[in-house]
Amino acid sequence: MKAIIQRVTNAKVILNDEIPVSISNGICVLVGFHKEDTLKDLEYIVKKILSVRLFTDDNNKKWQNSVMDKQLEVLIISQYTIYNGWKGNTPDFHKTMDGEKSQEFYTKLIDLAREMYDPEKVKDGVFGIYRQLYLENDGPVTFQIDSPPSCREEK
Structure with a gap:
């Protein structure tokens, strides 16, 4: 599993000229699912998303607080193209989890993030x-987090 985390001052999803979801200060997270991901990958990524220290503390010291420490918002968006490969100049998605299973994993990821944090602060970026x-x-501040291969070893 892979997550691209961006520290944001605001973010919004636009769907058919409407804004079904938006956040102010916090993080926008793009998540992609590998076809061999397990629930351990989900748990690992959610814990990382919520605990990485991307924010300054009250003494203006950088990289000291997580989104949970600061009680900020989280917007999570499924991003199919994150696990692409290349065939020449053409994207190849043979490593990406299929749509039905991806939707199941995405829903579980949102649910788990809401269980581990404030459900009102975790926003669903609309799947698929x-x-x-x-x-x-x-910042700009952008980081990539990959779940370790050891998460996939036990199926």
């Missing part, structure tokens, strides 16, 4: 449909 994402990256 064409949409636009607008965000204002703060």
Whole structure:
């Protein structure tokens, strides 16, 4: 499993000229599922998303607080293309989890994040449909997190 985490001052999803979800300060997370991911991958990624220290503390010291420490919002968006490979100049998605299973994993990821944090602060970026994402990256700060292969070893 892979997550791209961006520290944002705001982010929103636009779907058919409407904004079904938006956040202010916090993180926008794009998640992609590998075809061999397990529930251990989900748990690992959710814990990381919520605990990575991307924010300054009250003494203005950088990299000291997580999104939970600061009680900020989290927008999670499924991103099928994260696990692409290449065949020449053409994207190849043979490593990506299929749609039905991806939707199941995405729903579990949202549910787990809401269980581990404030459910009101975890926003669902709408699964599997064409949409636009607008965000204002703060910093800019962007990190990639991959679940370790050891999560997939026990099936």
